[in-house]
Amino acid sequence: MSESRVSPKVLAAIVGTLLSWSSAFVVIRATVHVFQPVELALLRQLVAIPLLALLLIGNKWVRPTATEWLLISVFGLGWFTTYIIALNTAEQTIDAGTASFLVNIGPLLIAIGAGVFLRESVPRNLLGGAVIALVGVGLIAWATSSSESFSIVGILWALLAMVTYAIGVLTQKPALKRISSAQVTFLGAVISVIPILFWLPAAGETLSTAPLDAVLGVIWLGAIPTALGYALWGYALTRMPASRLGVATYLVPPLVVIESYLILGEAAQPLALVGGGIALLGVWWSRRA
DSSP states (O other), rough: TTTTOOOOOHHHHHHHHHHHHHEEEEHHHHTTTOOOOHHHHHHHHHHHHHHHHTTTTTSSSOOOOHHHHHHHHHHHHIIIIIIHHHHHHHHHTHHHHHHHHTTHHHHHHHHHHHHSSOOOOOOHHHHHHHHHHHHHHHHHHHHOOGGOOOHHHHHHHHHHHHHHHHHHHHHHHHHTTTHHHHHHHHHHHHHHGGGGGGGGGHHHHHHHHHHHHHHHHHHIIIIIIIIIIHHHHHHHTTTSOOHHEEEEEEEGGHHHHHHHIIIOOOOOOHHHHHHHHHHHHHHHHHHHH
């Protein structure tokens, strides 16, 4: 397949990924004040793991090599455990739009890392598009964040989420050469809960007294952004370069702005809409042949 073209199925997988992942920022913001960050991460994964197991039906099970186990472990502990906990913690003190902006600096690291570690080509227009899109999401963050919403600690947690997101992509990609995306995602999710099972009793106690909307939020996070979103992402990642797919996630912040307005009542300012347009321009530029 040409790097400048994607099939309709891959395009649909990308769109589904972006929609599901953008909803995660909003739902986390709405539920993280009910659950502690680690509790929310653990419950989210416990919902996702059985659903990810269903995706294994009909797929041949491949026994991972030692190197593949290492890649899958870093992917699971990085992107599933550390990323989710860091993002949950960040959204305790910063709004969903700002968090999505900071996390979506990640594709710049992915593009560079893919060239250095995965030996993927990094064309000039890809980096140019990334810079354009970065300006766009920067305007979104500026427009949608009040001074009260900013927290240095929250920003640092969001930056940690950004770094572990990039690490997750770069370790997942080589593991997909021989193993299906469904198996890699499932194993990564299972590994991710091992270091946080200690919080299971506390998570269960919080869940028993949580309001219905918070419980539904946990189910949504596990079923849609995690199970469905990561499955669609893995499908697309096996069929296109990690650097190009990573840049497509610059569309997440404009989606978060819209969803935050509809669900949380966070009104998007005109400057945020301008930033969304610039982000779209950056994604288009990066996709030019």
